[in-house]
Amino acid sequence: MVKAIRIHETGGPEVMKWEEVELGSPGSGEARVRHTAVGLNYIDVYFRTGLYPAPLPTGLGMEGAGVIEELGPDTDGFKVGERVAYAGRPTGAYAEERIMPVEGLIILPDSIDDQTAAAMMLQGMTTEYLLQRTYQVKKGDTILFHAAAGGVGLFACQWAKHIGATMIGTVGTDEKGELAKAHGCTHVINYRKEDFQKRVMEITDGKGVLVVYDAIGKDTIMGSLDSLSPRGLMVSFGNASGPVTNFDLGVL
Structure with a gap:
């Protein structure tokens, strides 16, 4: 189990709940990423308020950076322990860890720290x-x-x-x-x-x-x-x- 911010209804900041969720193992073409930094964007507010509809309950957040903890099959080009970042759907970056398709990940160079990567990707x-x-x-x-x-x-x-x-x-x-x-x-x-x-x-x-x-x-x-x-x-x-x-x- 990991902790994540999720919403079960749309509205103000009070609808965000810090919950335990079952993560499971990554499937084909997927990686389990432990977040070290998460980006905040105005589009997150659109999803929270319902301006952009999403099936409920749902996670929030569209970009983050972290470390690969586990890889599923068919993930050539990536290694456990590598620093990565991503931006875009599916939502759910407000979490300790998450499963992501590796096609949406980029490997971070040493010259870019995690906080910078998480703050700049989507924008x-x-x-x-x-x-x-x-x-x-x-x-x-x-x-x-x-x-x-x-x-x-x-x-x-x-x-x-x-x-x-x-x-x-x-x-x-x-x-x-x-x-x-x-x-x-x-x-x-x-x-x-x-x-x-x-x-x-x-x-x-x-x-x-x-x-x-x-x-x-x-x-x-x-x-x-x-x-x-x-x-x-x-x-x-x-x-x-x-x-x-x-x-x-x-x-x-």
């Missing part, structure tokens, strides 16, 4: 697919990124600066604005003090941005669309303020 991978594959940001591009001081946002600040792109980031406090700037964000807008769409147009001389990355959802969708240049790309990858519903396609 780093998200940033990569947003800035490289959803829309390939290039040198000279101007982009708008909401929640620039969040986990993914801070990765995006650094990534955009490295590429040579101009990143306009929105934040909710001046302190978060300073944090985003320190990580490479070119322009910061405190949306509690300014109309971010109006400021985007001022910064871009009325042209708008090529792409908007929006994990806020309901509260920002219209301003995000109004911040785009003609034929610009709107990327929605979260719903922190609630899902966008009853959207009128005529707005486009």
